[in-house]
Amino acid sequence: MSPVPLEYGLGLAAALFVLGLVGALVRRSVLFILLSIEIMLNAGALAFVFAGARWAQPDGQVVFLFILTVAAAEVCVGLALMLELYQRFKTLDGDAASRMKG
Amino acid sequence: MALLWLVPAFPLAGFLLLALPLRLSPKVAAAIGVGSVGLSLVSAIPPAASFIAHPPPGCFYSLPLWSWLPSSGAGKVGLYLDALALVMVLVVTVVGFLIHLYSARFMAGDEGYGRFFAYMNLFLASMLILVLADNLLLLFLGWEGVGLCSYLLIGFWYRDPANGRAAVKAFLVTRVGDTALLIGLILLFTQLGTLDIQELGRRAAMKWAAGSGLAVAAAALLLGGAVGKSAQLPLQTWLPDAMAGPTPVSALIHAATMVTAGVYLIARTQAVFSLAPAVELATALIGAATLLIAGSSAIVQNDLKRCLAYSTISQVGYMFLALGVGAWQPAVYHLATHAVFKSLLFLGAGAVMLALGDEHDMLRMGGLSRRLPLTFWTFLVGCLSMAAIPPLSAGFYSKDWILFAVRYSAPAGRLLWWAAMAGVVLTSIYTFRMLFLVFLSPAKQELKAEPGALIQVPLLLLAVPAALLGFLETPRTLGNVRLFTRFLSTSLPAAIPESGSPASELMLIIPSTVASLVGVGLAYLAYLRSRKAEGQVLAVAARPLRRFLFAGWGFDAAYDLLLVRPWSWLARISRKDVVDYLFRLIAALSRLLNRLLSRTQSGLLRRYLLALALGAAAVLALVVLL
Amino acid sequence: MAVFVISSAVALISTILVITRRNPVHALLYLILSLLSVAVLFYSIGAPLAAAFELIVYAGAIMVLFAFALMLLNPGALSAGGPRRRPLFWLVPALLGLVLLGELAYVFTRLPPRPLAAGGVPPQQVGLALFGPYLLGVELASFLLLAGLVGAYHIGRRKPS
Numbered sequence: 014m015s016p017v018p019l020e021y022g023l024g025l026a027a028a029l030f031v032l033g034l035v036g037a038l039v040r041r042s043v044l045f046i047l048l049s050i051e052i053m054l055n056a057g058a059l060a061f062v063f064a065g066a067r068w069a070q071p072d073g074q075v076v077f078l079f080i081l082t083v084a085a086a087e088v089c090v091g092l093a094l095m096l097e098l099y100q101r102f103k104t105l106d107g108d109a110a111s112r113m114k115g
Numbered sequence: 116m117a118l119l120w121l122v123p124a125f126p127l128a129g130f131l132l133l134a135l136p137l138r139l140s141p142k143v144a145a146a147i148g149v150g151s152v153g154l155s156l157v158s159a160i161p162p163a164a165s166f167i168a169h170p171p172p173g174c175f176y177s178l179p180l181w182s183w184l185p186s187s188g189a190g191k192v193g194l195y196l197d198a199l200a201l202v203m204v205l206v207v208t209v210v211g212f213l214i215h216l217y218s219a220r221f222m223a224g225d226e227g228y229g230r231f232f233a234y235m236n237l238f239l240a241s242m243l244i245l246v247l248a249d250n251l252l253l254l255f256l257g258w259e260g261v262g263l264c265s266y267l268l269i270g271f272w273y274r275d276p277a278n279g280r281a282a283v284k285a286f287l288v289t290r291v292g293d294t295a296l297l298i299g300l301i302l303l304f305t306q307l308g309t310l311d312i313q314e315l316g317r318r319a320a321m322k323w324a325a326g327s328g329l330a331v332a333a334a335a336l337l338l339g340g341a342v343g344k345s346a347q348l349p350l351q352t353w354l355p356d357a358m359a360g361p362t363p364v365s366a367l368i369h370a371a372t373m374v375t376a377g378v379y380l381i382a383r384t385q386a387v388f389s390l391a392p393a394v395e396l397a398t399a400l401i402g403a404a405t406l407l408i409a410g411s412s413a414i415v416q417n418d419l420k421r422c423l424a425y426s427t428i429s430q431v432g433y434m435f436l437a438l439g440v441g442a443w444q445p446a447v448y449h450l451a452t453h454a455v456f457k458s459l460l461f462l463g464a465g466a467v468m469l470a471l472g473d474e475h476d477m478l479r480m481g482g483l484s485r486r487l488p489l490t491f492w493t494f495l496v497g498c499l500s501m502a503a504i505p506p507l508s509a510g511f512y513s514k515d516w517i518l519f520a521v522r523y524s525a526p527a528g529r530l531l532w533w534a535a536m537a538g539v540v541l542t543s544i545y546t547f548r549m550l551f552l553v554f555l556s557p558a559k560q561e562l563k564a565e566p567g568a569l570i571q572v573p574l575l576l577l578a579v580p581a582a583l584l585g586f587l588e589t590p591r592t593l594g595n596v597r598l599f600t601r602f603l604s605t606s607l608p609a610a611i612p613e614s615g616s617p618a619s620e621l622m623l624i625i626p627s628t629v630a631s632l633v634g635v636g637l638a639y640l641a642y643l644r645s646r647k648a649e650g651q652v653l654a655v656a657a658r659p660l661r662r663f664l665f666a667g668w669g670f671d672a673a674y675d676l677l678l679v680r681p682w683s684w685l686a687r688i689s690r691k692d693v694v695d696y697l698f699r700l701i702a703a704l705s706r707l708l709n710r711l712l713s714r715t716q717s718g719l720l721r722r723y724l725l726a727l728a729l730g731a732a733a734v735l736a737l738v739v740l741l
Numbered sequence: 742m743a744v745f746v747i748s749s750a751v752a753l754i755s756t757i758l759v760i761t762r763r764n765p766v767h768a769l770l771y772l773i774l775s776l777l778s779v780a781v782l783f784y785s786i787g788a789p790l791a792a793a794f795e796l797i798v799y800a801g802a803i804m805v806l807f808a809f810a811l812m813l814l815n816p817g818a819l820s821a822g823g824p825r826r827r828p829l830f831w832l833v834p835a836l837l838g839l840v841l842l843g844e845l846a847y848v849f850t851r852l853p854p855r856p857l858a859a860g861g862v863p864p865q866q867v868g869l870a871l872f873g874p875y876l877l878g879v880e881l882a883s884f885l886l887l888a889g890l891v892g893a894y895h896i897g898r899r900k901p902s
Contacts, residue, residue, distance in 0.1 A: 017742060017745045017785075017786060017856070017857055018854050018855065018856055018857070019852070019855050019856075019857060020849045020850065020852055020854065020855075021745065021749075022745075022786070022857075023845075023849045024845075024846060024849055025749045025752070025753070025782075027841075027842055027845040027846065027849070028753060028842060029752065029753070029756055029775075030845075031838040031839075031841050031842045031845075032753070032756045032757060032760060032838070033756070033760075034728055034834070034837075034838055034841065035760065035831075035834045035835060035837075035838040036759065036760030037721075037724050038721055038724055038725055038728060038833075038834035038837070039721075039760070039830060039831055039834050040760065041721070042765070043720075044765050044807075044810075044811070045760070045765065045768065046720065046721075046724075047807075048759060048760075048765075048768055048769070048772055048807070049759075049760060051772065051799075051803065052756055052759065052760075052772065052775070055775075055776065055779060055799065058795075059779060059782070059783075062783055062786075062788050062791045063786065063857070065788070065862060066786045066787055066788055066857045066861060066862065067855065067857050069787075069861065069862055070862065071862050071866045071867040071869070071870035071871075072870065073788070073791075073862075074788055074790055074791045074794075074862060074867045075867060075870050075871055075875050075878070077791050077794065078794060078867075078871070078882075079878060079882055081794055081795075081798050081799060082882040082885055082886060083882075083885065084799070084803060085798065085802065085803055085886065085889065086885045086886055086888065086889030086890075087889070088803050088806055088807070089806070089889040089890065089892070089893040090889055090892045090893050090896065092806060092807065092810040092893070093892070093893040093894075093896040093897040094896055095810060096810060096813055096814075096897060097896050097897065099814055105814070107719070107720040107721060108719050108720070108721070110718070110720075111717060111718030111719045111720075112718060113716065113718045725833075725834075725837075728834075728837055728841070729837065731841070732837060732840050732841050732844065735841065735844045735845070736840075736844055739844050739847055739848060
């Protein structure tokens with residue numbers, strides 16, 4: 014296994030995270046926002062794994078597993094919401110659902 | 116002597132009786148009103164007689180009554196009678212009684228008859244308290260009382276708002292003076308520890324050097340108070356408008372008594388004034404300026420009472436002039452003679468107005484010398500007295516005494532004398548203009564009523580002293596009678612020592628007499644001989660000058676511009692309650708913040724994300740940098 | 742090292758492509774590619790279990806779930822909400838991203854350079870940890886999945902109206 018410095022890994026995680034964030038801010042379609050959220054979660058998980066590998070401990074991967082679980086649950090609900098949004102407004106544009114009560 | 120307190124008490128009782136909500140018939144009201152003053156006069160005679168015949172030791176009589184604020188050192192109530200006070204008391208009670216008698220007939224039929232006598236009695240009581248007070252606080256009580264009654268009586272016919280405005284104006288302008296007086300009293304009390312007048316004089320002489328700042332300040336403040344009450348520059352604007360009140364009010368308050376309260380104050384506190392030569396000079400200058408301004412304004416007035424009002428201001432200016440050069444006794448002498456002849460003139464004017472059915476405009480009067488003979492002759496006596504035309508005029512002796520004292524005074528004697536001489540000419544011009552227009556010019560109206568006995572008797576009774584009172588004090592060349600000086604010197608220092616020989620005295624009497632006669636001649640030429648001028652001596656081309664003089668040298672307009680307008684403007688913009696603005700600002704800010712923050716609740720998902728991201732970046736920055 | 746560089750490059754490029762595609766299917770596929778490269782990365786640093794999970798769960802299940810959802814949408818919706826034509830709209834998010842990236846880079850570079858430990862973490866170790874100290878977490882994860890399931894069902898059911 015090649016001795017990759019930790020900072021490189023964290024830097025990659027940061028870069029991926031920022032890309033995901035930018036994507037969430039720019040794209041209007043709810044689907045793409047969800048995809049961007051996945052990217053961000055993945056980046057976070059990457060950081061954890063690298064950290065765990067730094068100390069050669071399993072904790073990093075354990076957390077990675079938990080993050081995965083969270084991502085799965087969130088994707089379930091998020092996609093359900095997206096479909097519901099589509100049913101109601103006939104569009105995937107997030108701005109369409111901006112009317113609030115009161 | 117111990118019953119001195121009855122003198123102010125009788126009018127006070129009269130006021131209280133008349134103020135009760137009883138339905139008194141006019142006869143009863145008049146009886147109470149006039150009777151109380153009569154009783155006051157009667158009760159003043161024994162103390163006066165015993166004072167003159169057997170002067171008490173030290174030539175004063177002190178009657179402490181009770182103590183109002185025992186611990187303060189100032190709150191005593193006591194009466195003090197000396198020569199000066201006695202002169203004032205006699206003037207006030209005699210003239211007051213005659214005027215009350217007159218008004219019993221003059222005000223008959225008026226719906227406020229009882230109210231009138233109540234106010235007049237209260238006024239008289241206040242004036243007597245003022246004059247008899249032994250300490251400045253009690254004097255101030257009387258001072259305020261006369262101010263109040265002046266307001267009530269000027270605005271007596273309250274249904275006309277113009278009268279109310281005149282009353283308010285009088286009250287406000289004198290208030291300025293009253294405030295100065297009050298500050299002066301506070302100054303005196305804090306510095307000298309007492310307000311008892313005699314004690315004050317002693318302590319002031321001990322503690323303050325002549326010309327020291329405190330003395331000047333105290334004297335200046337007292338002068339301020341006097342200026343307000345006596346309608347001198349710059350607070351003289353209220354007196355002409357105060358003629359809105361009934362004529363007896365004008366006679367009593369604004370000719371004989373209240374306006375002389377300022378003169379009395381200065382004479383009373385002359386111990387303080389003597390310590391401030393600068394203020395004395397200011398007094399003299401004020402007097403000189405006022406007498407010229409008022410005299411020139413009187414020449415062009417068409418309203419009979421306004422003309423008399425301006426002449427009052429002018430004559431009180433003579434008194435101030437005398438006080439300012441240290442001629443205390445001539446000032447008081449002139450006060451007495453002026454009270455007599457001015458009230459005579461006012462009452463005569465009232466008789467004329469009554470006879471012509473409430474006519475004020477002199478240009479519409481005339482030809483009354485035949486039809487109102489008694490009024491005419493008494494008015495003539497009054498005019499002679501005012502214009503200082505010898506030999507049977509009290510005004511001549513008093514005014515000449517003043518002129519003489521002024522001429523040889525320092526530092527500005529000659530200048531002041533010239534001013535006073537100019538005033539003499541002006542005085543006789545406007546005085547005889549009045550006489551000619553009212554009585555001797557061709558008749559323009561029919562008589563509406565005849566004056567009754569109650570009107571004519573006071574006129575007669577006033578005419579006598581108007582002619583003869585002067586003989587109490589005559590110049591050295593004309594008999595050298597010194598009764599007045601000797602009497603008054605017990606309480607006031609004598610006039611500046613006479614310099615110059617009797618010849619120089621004659622040298623002054625002749626020009627002044629000539630000046631008066633010149634004035635008469637001018638008036639005759641302008642108003643009686645020339646048909647064209649008909650009451651206006653200044654030709655059409657000089658109309659702006661006439662307007663200027665008519666408006667009393669524009670003081671009203673000036674005050675309006677400088678004081679009233681800015682104040683009204685301030686009041687207008689404060690109507691929206693400037694202070695409240697601060698609180699409404701807070702509310703407005705909250706609302707603004709609300710609006711701004713509400714915009715963040717847009718419902719747009721990406722905005723929320725942006726906010727999140729921004730917040731994360733900020734917090735991270737904080738963590739990184741700190 | 743070379744593996745790290747190549748796979749991270751692939752990950753970055755494909756992520757950029759994900760957020761800039763108009764067609765969601767394309768974006769999805771690029772995301773799968775990105776996940777794949779990340780899995781390779783995991784394997785290269787000695788975390789094979791993580792690599793396997795990444796592939797099976799993330800790329801295999803979650804992305805497939807996305808594909809199913811896409812399936813249920815009309816074709817017209819697919820091109821809705823494309824990226825803004827004008828590049829200006831990317832400006833603020835890009836700036837923000839750069840700021841954030843800068844901060845993170847600053848933090849990371851402050852750390853003294855450390856290599857990863859050699860040897861990696863075998864799957865047995867992870868399994869022992871999961872059933873040992875992190876047992877509670879595993880149970881909670883199952884709760885979460887149940888909640889997600891129920892929620893998704895509730896939101897997605899046919900309403901009576």
